[in-house]
Amino acid sequence: MSQEDPMVAQYVTRLQNALRRYSVPESAEIVADVRSHIAEALNYGQPLGAVMTTLGPADTLARAYAVELLMHEPKDARIEALLRFLKIMGFVIAGSFLSMIVAVTLGGFGLSFLLAGMILIVAGGLEALGVHLAHVHTGGLPPLVTIALGPVALAVGWGFCWLLWLYVRMAARALRKALPGKTKA
Amino acid sequence: MPETEWTSQLRRGVLELCILRLLRDQASYGYEIVTTLATFGPLAAGENTVYPLLRRLKADKHLETFSVESPAGPPRQYYRLTTLGQARLASLQTEWTDMARAVERCLNDGGVP
Numbered sequence: 001m002s003q004e005d006p007m008v009a010q011y012v013t014r015l016q017n018a019l020r021r022y023s024v025p026e027s028a029e030i031v032a033d034v035r036s037h038i039a040e041a042l043n044y045g046q047p048l049g050a051v052m053t054t055l056g057p058a059d060t061l062a063r064a065y066a067v068e069l070l071m072h073e074p075k076d077a078r079i080e081a082l083l084r085f086l087k088i089m090g091f092v093i094a095g096s097f098l099s100m101i102v103a104v105t106l107g108g109f110g111l112s113f114l115l116a117g118m119i120l121i122v123a124g125g126l127e128a129l130g131v132h133l134a135h136v137h138t139g140g141l142p143p144l145v146t147i148a149l150g151p152v153a154l155a156v157g158w159g160f161c162w163l164l165w166l167y168v169r170m171a172a173r174a175l176r177k178a179l180p181g182k183t184k185a
Numbered sequence: 186m187p188e189t190e191w192t193s194q195l196r197r198g199v200l201e202l203c204i205l206r207l208l209r210d211q212a213s214y215g216y217e218i219v220t221t222l223a224t225f226g227p228l229a230a231g232e233n234t235v236y237p238l239l240r241r242l243k244a245d246k247h248l249e250t251f252s253v254e255s256p257a258g259p260p261r262q263y264y265r266l267t268t269l270g271q272a273r274l275a276s277l278q279t280e281w282t283d284m285a286r287a288v289e290r291c292l293n294d295g296g297v298p
């Protein structure tokens with residue numbers, strides 16, 4: 001590939017920056033069109049200075065693209081934008097109710113079982129040592145069984161917390177998917 | 186004669202029709218379209234009018250593009266009419282014919298029906 005003329009390279013850089021500033025889509029294709037135009041004009045014997053003059057300032061050209069592509073946005077694109085907005089709103093509204101129920105249920109069960117597991121281990125241990133805690137009833141279970149039930153409750157509690165974590169991740173992924181994607185620089 | 190704002194606005198309005206017509210029979214690339222339009226005198230439009238319009242027609246799915254290697258350097262981006270573009274051309278042609286007849290009648294009769 002031959003070296004690009006510095007004047008052309010500078011113009012292209014200015015055009016790219018201006019297109020980005022005006023949020024013009026398909027900027028790579030536009031720049032390719034302009035590069036091709038310059039190359040064709042030079043090939044037909046036009047002097048570079050004249051070619052650049054007829055192209056006009058990079059900012060003016062970028063603004064012309066912005067006017068054509070953004071102000072004459074096709075109707076179906078506007079409908080698509082509205083549908084995307086409604087989809088996000090629907091997702092947020094439905095997701096909020098569901099998240100409230102799921103978070104309260106899984107979080108509540110998870111924390112309760114974790115707490116119960118710790119109490120069972122401590123209470124069982126103290127029972128085994130002959131210490132009876134007031135207001136703590138082990139249902140007449142032998143201390144060793146009480147201690148053994150502790151890890152089971154902890155595991156169940158951890159399981160609920162893990163499910164809650166999975167739900168949060170899934171919800172975050174779904175939200176990212178619903179939100180409009182970032183435009184390429 | 187220097188170009189007036191009126192001529193510029195008029196050309197802007199009919200340029201879409203003319204570009205669609207140019208591409209009806211054969212595909213063409215940006216530089217060729219610009220230079221062809223320049224041969225029609227008042228239809229000669231600057232690059233900063235034609236190129237953005239080509240992109241918009243593509244965004245509206247009236248045109249589609251394909252690349253062809255060019256001896257001049259970067260590949261040429263050829264534009265050709267889509268089925269939707271053909272329908273748009275037919276519709277604009279009808280509108281233009283009606284408008285041109287109406288203007289001509291108005292100019293000849295001076296508004297007398």
